[in-house]
Amino acid sequence: MQYKDQIVKIAVQVWTIVLLIIPTAYGQEMTGEEIIKKVNEIFNPASSYGRSKMTIVTTSGQKRTFEFESWSKDGGEKNLVRYHKPGRVKDQATLMLNHADDIWMFFPRTQRVRKLATHAKKQKMQGSDFSYEDMGSGDTFITDFTPVRLGDEKMNEKICYKLEMVRKEDSDLSYSRMIMWIIKENFVPVVIDYYDEKDPVRHIKRLVQSNIRLIGSIPTAMRSVMYNRGDNSQTELELLEIKYDLPLSDAMFTERSLKK
Amino acid sequence: MRDRLLRKLADLHVTHPWKMLTAVLILTLIMGNLSSRIEVTMRTSDLLPEKNSKVVEFNRIVDEFATATNLTVVVQGDEERIKEFADELEPLILALYDSSMNESNNEKIAKLEERLEEIRLSGRDGSVIPEIKSEINSLQSRINKRLFQRVDYKAETEFLKNHMLMLIDENDLKNTKDIFMNPNLSELLTNLNNSMEKEYVGQEESISTREKEDGAFSFLDGIQHLIITLQRAVKDKNTTDNEIYKTADKLLFGEPYMLSYDRQALVMIAIPNFTIMDRDLLGIAAVSVQDLIDKQIREYPDIKAGISGAIAREYDEEVYGREAIGSSTLFAMIAILLLLMVSFRMWVSPIFALLTLAVGIVWALGASWIAVGKLNMVTSMMSVIILGLGIDFAVHLISSFTERRAAGESIASAMRNTYLKSGKGIITGSATTACAFLTLMISEARGMRELGIVVGIGLISILAATMFFLPTMLVFRERFVDRRREKKADKSSNAQKDISFKFLGNFGELLSKRYLFTIFASIAVSSILVMSALKIKYDHNFMNLEPEGLTSVALMDTVLNKFDLNIEYGLILADNIEESRDFSEKCRELSSVARTDDISIYLPSKDEQNRRIPHIREVIYNMKNSSIRQKIRSSEIEIIKSEIDRLEMNIMEMQDMAYIGGQDKVDKKCMEIVGDPDDPKSANIIRDLREIFNSNTTSIQDGLTGFQKTFGPYYKSAVLKMGTTNPITLQELPLTILDRYGNRTRDRFMITVYPQGNLWEHKELLDRFVDDMEYITEKATGSPSLMTALMRIFARDGRNAIMLTLVIVFLLLWLDFRNPGYALMAMVPLACGVFWMMGAMQLLGMKLNMMSMMGLPLIIGIGIDDGVHVMHRWLSEGNGKIRIVFSSTGKAIFLTSLTTMFAFGSLGFSIFRGWASFGISLAIGVAACFLTSVLILPGILGLIERMKRQVSKEKLKSNNEEL
Known part of the structure; x- marks a missing residue:
């Protein structure tokens, strides 16, 4: 039985690699839609568990580093974040459902769970330069943007597809457009430039991903830095550990489970 | 023609010294009077082009809004005590008035009234009467003029008590x-x-x-x-x-x-009854408030209080600026005097040189008043700059004259020969340097343009003093010495000892003989320093140019830290309330903006009010x-x-x-x-x-x-x-609110936009904030916009000035040497010197800044002299005389470099860190150009001498063969 499982696992991995390699080989023929579909798959694995470190800059200019665990399910539709360090925030947790349309927070000091207002989605996530929207984007790359291929370019030493993502008219997302540099080899966006909601010329943020490792079959950027051009701040997010395709129960992603 | 004029001038000094002295004294008195009228301003906007849109808008705000200029009192201590202190101080500040002009104004009013009476009695044309009456009114308004219109240190509680709910979003x-x-x-x-x-x-x-x-x-x-x-x-x-x-x-x-957030500090913002243009009232207001604080603090020993804000800073910078320049000039003069006494081994002539400089500076200041009217943050350093550069003229003239007298020439003959032999060199030298400065006139930035004009005119003034005043004193001195000798029947020779620097000569000769080693070593050292120079960083933090240790400046940090309030903010002038509201809303949406302050806080739109x-x-x-x-x-x-x-x-x-x-x-x-x-x-x-x-x-x-x-x-x-x-409604708003945000005619409204974070510490943030403000409206101004415009213009002007200076210097040298190759050779030490200077600055941990950047085109004008002198002497001495060239001319350029370094270096002690970095970087530049002249040039000259020898050998050989 174990032997059979092993074979199935290997077969799945081989196929995944083949599926990744084939489009790379014929990359120049790929359309913007096909590329962004691949990116979306990497961004939204079926389920995942990660241990991360995030460094923010406080309003008085000091750096503050948090360590937390996170779980996600259903292609990022459900997300749970539980803080561990520093001691002051130990066990504080955030639950995001429906691609961050619904957000709950658990405060261990008072043992209470609070639901945050829905419009928090576009706001900065907990002092970082990432917004809830950036973190739990779901299929928005596909549903809310029209990709346009701008030719290939070298970015951060990698040969990349360059895509312009133009927001669709009916979308209410925070960015009017994005420019992505996607590594041809593995479909990881090495840089994403975000443009103002109202003015498509104003560049407001840049995400730089690096230290890409193959975790299982999924190429994963272990380090992400979001640069905010507005207030010159930046947030570093480092993945200390990451696992994909874990069997996570729905019960994990409930208000009740937040308190555990 | 030139010779005849110079000869005539030399004769005049000998035949009519008293007349010459009287003429100089009269001119000095006139120029002294003019120089006393010169004003000093430390405002950033005075460095920018007058027609720059940011400057125009900024000046409009300053003119129309008294609130744009303020005096901030910062009180620190226990919460209840600082509140008591402020409550007591407020009425005292409001009661302050200026009576300094009462007497003269009353006299003027009396005269004008007499004139009015005369016109009435004579029945003459009365069309001038309204003009005279308005002048009388204006003068009367200055009698016992109240200095401050209000002091903001509490919220508009009365208004809030009536309308608070309507003001909540x-x-x-x-x-x-x-x-x-x-x-x-x-x-x-x-x-x-x-x-x-x-x-x-x-x-x-x-x-x-x-x-x-x-x-x-x-x-x-x-x-x-x-x-x-x-x-x-x-x-x-x-x-x-x-x-x-x-x-x-x-x-x-x-x-x-x-x-403040910790409730241990309180700010009181006193809004004056005058604008920053009323320079005389700035000082009176700052001193009066400081006096009040000093008196009151005796009853509050547990409290610390001081003044800051635009008025206090302007006043402090003006006063300390004058003092700093005064002390730097004095220090430089003493250092130069001692240096000349030691090197010339006499004390009278160096004093004459300094007297000449003093007269020249008075002339220069008078001429500057005629040319530019007032000195700015940059041109106020002119006395130190022209001191360092102008002393060289006197040194050359005294050297030449005393040498000739020591050789036994009569006073008349020595003076004539000095004018004919050294006068030309002095005039050419000063013309090169003055031209280098005058090229800055092409600058769009007023700061740089006026620096060029002021220093250019200054150098010409010093040259004039050297040619018209110094020789007279030398004639008097020589006559006095002659008479004393005659009395004592002292027939002993006054021949002087050889005081040239033989070590420089020997070293120069050694380097020229080993020219290959010298050239390769020069290339190696230059390469290292070029690499270092390329690594030099630019310090964008304008606050690092501000004076150190001034209370008004230190309190700005207190306000920044305790209130998290950036006092360097953007300003927008809106043409109506709707525009003000619109700009303010748009600004608040920007992540580079922390908050805005405008009339819409107290006057929401009708729609907003209706929704509430x-x-x-x-x-x-x-x-x-x-x-x-x-x-x-x-x-x-x-x-x-x-x-x-x-x-x-x-x-x-x-x-x-x-x-x-x-x-x-x-x-x-x-x-x-x-x-x-x-x-x-x-x-x-x-x-x-x-x-x-x-x-x-x-x-x-x-x-x-x-x-x-x-x-x-x-x-x-x-x-x-x-x-x-x-x-x-607008009419309902209290006057204090209207005055804060609206102009006198209430048809323009000011929006203050506070940036997110410290702009000066992060260039990207400064650029972003300025771009964001510009994105909202082209009318945006304020210190961040002004500074950014200034930096951009200075960078562009600096580059253009460097290029033009190089071209002019090259052309002048070509004209002088009549050989482009020699002109280029004379420029080698300068080219290397600039890189050595920047490389050394980087190695010393210094950064470039706006002020030191301004020194770069100047160092071209100043640093070229050393190479020119060496080349001149080498050409006049001929082959094989490198030892003499460097022991004699080497000494001269060593002395002139040292005097220039003393002058610029004296700025290093200035509390104005901008001036200090300007002075120190130029002093390093002068040292670098001297070193490249005495270390690199001998190698090049050695190589050329060898090549010349080889050419002549080959010629000789071919001649012999032909023979």
Whole structure:
């Protein structure tokens, strides 16, 4: 039985690699839609568990580093974040459902769970330069943007597809457009430039991903830095550990489970 | 022609020294009078082109808004004491007036009135009468002129008390209106908790921007005050009515005083009755307020207070600027005098040289007044610059004259030969340097252009003093010496010893003989220094150019740290209220903006006001129908206890959200109320209150009843008063608000835009803020925009000036040497010197800044001299005389470099860090050019001599062969 499982696992991995390699080989023929579909798959694995470190800059200019665990399910539709360090925030947790349309927070000091207002989605996530929207984007790359291929370019030493993502008219997302540099080899966006909601010329943020490792079959950027051009701040997010395709129960992603 | 003129001038000095001296004295008196009129300004905008749109807009704001200029009093100490101090100081500041001009103005008024009377009596044309009357009125307004129109240090409480609810944003009003619906304590606490859960705990973004964070801070401050007053009410039962009223006011309107976040500092902003253009009043106002503070502080020994703001800074910088330049000039003069005494081994001639310089500087200042009218932040250094450069002319003239006298020539002959042999060189040298400076006239930036004009004119003035004044003194001295000798019948020779620097000659000869080694070593050292120069960083922090140790500047940091208030902000002038509101809203949406301050805070749009009215009506309805209970029942105490517990939990959650969100001010404020989660022993005032509640119920009931009896009616009437639903109009706004945001004619409104973070420390942030402001409107101005424009213009002008200076210097040298190759050779030490200078600066840990960048085109004009002198001497001495060239000319350039370095180096002691870095970098540049002249040139000259020898050998050989 174990032997059979092993074979199935290997077969799945081989196929995944083949599926990744084939489009790379014929990359120049790929359309913007096909590329962004691949990116979306990497961004939204079926389920995942990660241990991360995030460094923010406080309003008085000091750096503050948090360590937390996170779980996600259903292609990022459900997300749970539980803080561990520093001691002051130990066990504080955030639950995001429906691609961050619904957000709950658990405060261990008072043992209470609070639901945050829905419009928090576009706001900065907990002092970082990432917004809830950036973190739990779901299929928005596909549903809310029209990709346009701008030719290939070298970015951060990698040969990349360059895509312009133009927001669709009916979308209410925070960015009017994005420019992505996607590594041809593995479909990881090495840089994403975000443009103002109202003015498509104003560049407001840049995400730089690096230290890409193959975790299982999924190429994963272990380090992400979001640069905010507005207030010159930046947030570093480092993945200390990451696992994909874990069997996570729905019960994990409930208000009740937040308190555990 | 030139020779004839020079000969004539030399003869005049010998034949009519007294006439020459008298002419010089008369000219000095006239120029001295003109120079006394020169003004000094340290404003950044005075460095920019007059027609630059940012400058035009900035000057418009300064002209139309007295609020754009202010004097800030920063008071530090215990909260209650600083408030008392401010309350006492305010009326004293308002009572200040200027009487310094009374006497002269009264005289002028009397004369004008006499003239009026004359016109009336004579029945002449009366068309000038209105003009005279208006002049009289203007003069009368200056008699006992009140210096300040108001002092802002408290919120507009009276206005807020009537319109507070109308000024709250609709969303916030929706979430917080419960607080205003019932004045009974238990309901108030319940409503506070409800509002808090809706507004803060339920919305992470409620504290996510600077303005919102400040709102949350103020809300928590009101709660903190309520808890403390409740503690006192139930424990000591000695709370006064006034204290309870204050608690209600803090909950409703926030802190009225302009206090820092830690409540240990307070700012008072005194708005003058004059603009920054009234230079004489700046000083009077600054000194008068400082005097008031000094007197009052005797009664408040526990308080620290000082003045800052535009008025104090302008005044301090002007006064200390003059002092700094004075002391730098004095230091440079003494150092140069000592150096010349040691090197010439006599004391009279160096004193003559300095006297010449002093006269030349007076002429230069007078001429500068004619040319530019006032000195700015850059041109105020001119006396030190021309001192360092101008001394060289006197040194050359004295050397030549004394050498000739020592050789036994008569006074007349020595003077004539000095003029003919050295005069030409001095004139050519000074023309090259003056031209280099005058090329800066092409600059668009006023700062750089005026520096070129002022120093160019200055050098010509020094040259004139050297040619017209110094020789006269030398003639007097020589006649005196001759007479004394005759009396003593001293026939001994006055021949001087050889005081040339032989070591420089020997070293130069050694380097020229080993020219290959010298050239390769020069290339190696230059390469290292070029690499180092390429690594030099640019310091964009304009604050690093500000004076060090000035109270007014140091207090700016206090304001920045304690109030988190950036005093370098953007300004926009809107043409109407709608535009002001629109700009302000757009600015607030930018992440580079922390907050804005404009009239829309007190005058929301009609639509906004209309949307708020239903909520206000709901508040008023509920408040009117609420009856204040005269006694707190025991059952109510349980509700109060549970609400206090709930309040503690809400604040703890708000604290946790603030900690994760990095909102330090809210986190710290929560800490003051519910303690530090990392320190279990820290005070938790809510828990303390709960403990008091657990001790004695009857006593608590009495205490709370007493509190409610006073608090309830006051709170109810305050809410009813502030719940006016009549729309606020411009006419209704109090004068203090109108004056703050509107111009005199109320047709233009000023918006102040505060940036997010310290702009000077982060160039990217500065650029972003300026671009964002520009994106909102092209009318945006203020220090960040001005500084950015200045940096861009200076960089462009500097580059152009460097190119033009190089071309002019090359052309002049070509003309002088009549050989482009020699001209290029003379420029080698300069080219290397500039890189050596920047490389050395980098190795010394220095950075380039706006001021040192301005030194780069100057060093071209200054540094070229050394190479030119060496080349001239080498050409005149001929092959094989390198030892003589460097022992004699080497000494001269060593001395002139040292004098220039002393002059520039003296600026290094200036408290004005911008000047200090300018002086030090130029001193390094002069040293670098001297070193490259005596280290690199010998190698090149050695190589050329060898090549010449080889060519002549080959010629000889070929001649021999031909023969």
